[in-house]
Amino acid sequence: MCGIVGIYLKNDDLNPELGQLLAAMLVEMSDRGPDSAGIALYRDPVPESSCKLTLHAAGHYQWGLLQTEMAAHLKADVSLNVLASHAVVVAAAPVDSVQNWLSSQHPELRIMSAGSAIEIYKEKGLPVEFVRDFKLHELNGSHALGHTRMATESAVTTEHSHPFSTGMDLCLVHNGSLSNHNWLRRMLRDEGVDIQTDNDSEVAAGYLMWRLREGDSLEEALNRALEDLDGFYTFAIGTKDGFAVLRDPIACKPAIMAETDDWVAMASEFRAIAQLPGAEHANIWEPSPATVYMWGH
Amino acid sequence: MTTFDLHVDSVRNLNQSLHDLSSGQISVNNPGGQHCIACGIDAELEVSIDGHVGYYCAGMNKTAHVTVGGNAGPGVAENIMSGSVRIKGNASQYAGASGHGGMLIIEGDASSRCGISMKGVDIVVAGSVGHMSAFMAQKGRLVICGDAADFLGDSIYEARIYVRGKVGELGADCVEKNMTTEHTAELTELLEASGVDAKADEFRRYGSARKLYNFNIDHADDY
Numbered sequence: 235m236c237g238i239v240g241i242y243l244k245n246d247d248l249n250p251e252l253g254q255l256l257a258a259m260l261v262e263m264s265d266r267g268p269d270s271a272g273i274a275l276y277r278d279p280v281p282e283s284s285c286k287l288t289l290h291a292a293g294h295y296q297w298g299l300l301q302t303e304m305a306a307h308l309k310a311d312v313s314l315n316v317l318a319s320h321a322v323v324v325a326a327a328p329v330d331s332v333q334n335w336l337s338s339q340h341p342e343l344r345i346m347s348a349g350s351a352i353e354i355y356k357e358k359g360l361p362v363e364f365v366r367d368f369k370l371h372e373l374n375g376s377h378a379l380g381h382t383r384m385a386t387e388s389a390v391t392t393e394h395s396h397p398f399s400t401g402m403d404l405c406l407v408h409n410g411s412l413s414n415h416n417w418l419r420r421m422l423r424d425e426g427v428d429i430q431t432d433n434d435s436e437v438a439a440g441y442l443m444w445r446l447r448e449g450d451s452l453e454e455a456l457n458r459a460l461e462d463l464d465g466f467y468t469f470a471i472g473t474k475d476g477f478a479v480l481r482d483p484i485a486c487k488p489a490i491m492a493e494t495d496d497w498v499a500m501a502s503e504f505r506a507i508a509q510l511p512g513a514e515h516a517n518i519w520e521p522s523p524a525t526v527y528m529w530g531h
Numbered sequence: 532m533t534t535f536d537l538h539v540d541s542v543r544n545l546n547q548s549l550h551d552l553s554s555g556q557i558s559v560n561n562p563g564g565q566h567c568i569a570c571g572i573d574a575e576l577e578v579s580i581d582g583h584v585g586y587y588c589a590g591m592n593k594t595a596h597v598t599v600g601g602n603a604g605p606g607v608a609e610n611i612m613s614g615s616v617r618i619k620g621n622a623s624q625y626a627g628a629s630g631h632g633g634m635l636i637i638e639g640d641a642s643s644r645c646g647i648s649m650k651g652v653d654i655v656v657a658g659s660v661g662h663m664s665a666f667m668a669q670k671g672r673l674v675i676c677g678d679a680a681d682f683l684g685d686s687i688y689e690a691r692i693y694v695r696g697k698v699g700e701l702g703a704d705c706v707e708k709n710m711t712t713e714h715t716a717e718l719t720e721l722l723e724a725s726g727v728d729a730k731a732d733e734f735r736r737y738g739s740a741r742k743l744y745n746f747n748i749d750h751a752d753d754y
Contacts, residue, residue: 485643485662488605488623504583504604505564514582518602520623520642523662 237263253373267382272356476530
């Protein structure tokens with residue numbers, strides 16, 4: 235069992251409150267996932283010539299030194315903002331060069347997300363601790379996904395937590411369990427997709443990354459996933475402009491969606507949506523099995 | 532009239548109070564999608580819940596009449612024994628699962644697996660139902676005024692299904708059957724009791740072909 239929450243703001247006036255709204259939804263899903271919590275947040279897109287990465291370090295880290303070293307090597311402006319065990323780096327350089335430099339010079343760092351607007355934060359522990367440590371109430375943004383994990387398939391670590399990056403400005407959160415992930419992982423590694431853990435949800439993220447790389451649109455990739463992924467799932471996929479939702483054809487794993495003039499939200503349970511302003515008068519429905527839902531600007 | 536506000540009162544406190552009462556009218560405000568609201572009642576109570584409820588609302592209900600003013604999460608009226616549960620909005624998965632008696636009325640739509648393994652409950656859905664409804668249904672009546680998605684009545688025993696709208700692919704061993712005067716009369720009574728406005732002669736009946744009751748050696752290759 236896990237908890238998924240997602241919110242997309244139609245009313246920009248609410249952008250400063252995004253983190254606060256997300257925090258309330260996330261904490262409400264603690265019963266469904268007390269092992270770890272994570273979010274993907276979309277805000278402050280950087281110019282096309284720049285890129286934004288979220289990095290994670292285990293233990294205390296000299297982020298200031300990294301910033302200086304990166305700026306000198308890339309010969310570019312680099313800004314860095316530390317948030318608990320994570321740091322968001324904005325560099326006026328192509329994303330490939332930053333990623334290559336980081337993986338060759340700083341393999342101790344994990345790249346949680348890359349793109350222009352996405353930021354991913356995730357950590358072991360109760361959602362309420364995550365909300366406190368990552369100061370969620372202070373975070374703004376246009377839309378966000380969140381996940382509370384109750385591990386069933388693999389270990390409880392930060393690396394095994396959700397969301398998983400699936401490419402530039404894309405991420406995935408999952409409630410369920412995949413039964414053919416070992417076979418898929420081997421296939422994806424043969425295709426050159428970097429899968430770092432034995433977690434089944436990371437395989438789903440890797441699958442989407444592979445299909446998008448092969449030229450599928452997100453909608454095509456999700457429809458193909460219905461054929462290739464065996465198991466139970468409710469997925470929420472964050473995109474630069476919004477988010478998508480997909481449930482497997484059996485649809486045992488719950489999902490509920492709601493919309494008002496101000497927002498669109500999805501969650502594993504209504505009680506998470508009940509935290510949002512105006513929820514009692516929202517248009518509420520349950521997404522159909524094997525159907526791709528997408529929201530965006 | 533006793534009122535509980537679930538912004539202030541706990542669900543456990545509410546349920547304990549409902550178990551302690553023998554009769555009366557109870558109003559519940561601010562349910563906020565919480566789980567197990569009004570579960571396990573065994574008394575002549577009328578409970579009105581103003582809003583949306585989470586999992587397992589009115590489970591194991593006996594004698595009481597519970598009304599939910601909004602939507603219900605998964606497993607509403609699970610194992611209902613008698614009395615009635617009315618959902619003004621939509622119901623999520625496995626509404627009325629394994630219910631033994633009484634009546635569940637859903638004024639909106641029901642999601643997948645509505646009436647799964649029902650054992651005598653009557654369920655009237657004013658809207659449509661999702662896939663695998665009445666799966667392994669043993670006894671009771673499921674009335675669907677809208678459409679039924681695929682695999683209706685899969686592996687059904689002796690429950691009766693009435694559908695007014697379209698039916699997707701039927702489940703294994705579920706077949707359409709004749710509507711006789713007995714069935715029209717039974718359905719008319721159910722519709723009247725539920726307060727759902729529909730005419731019995733617009734429905735078709737589905738039930739078990741009774742071919743899965745015993746192992747058939749001719750089907751050995753199918754397994």
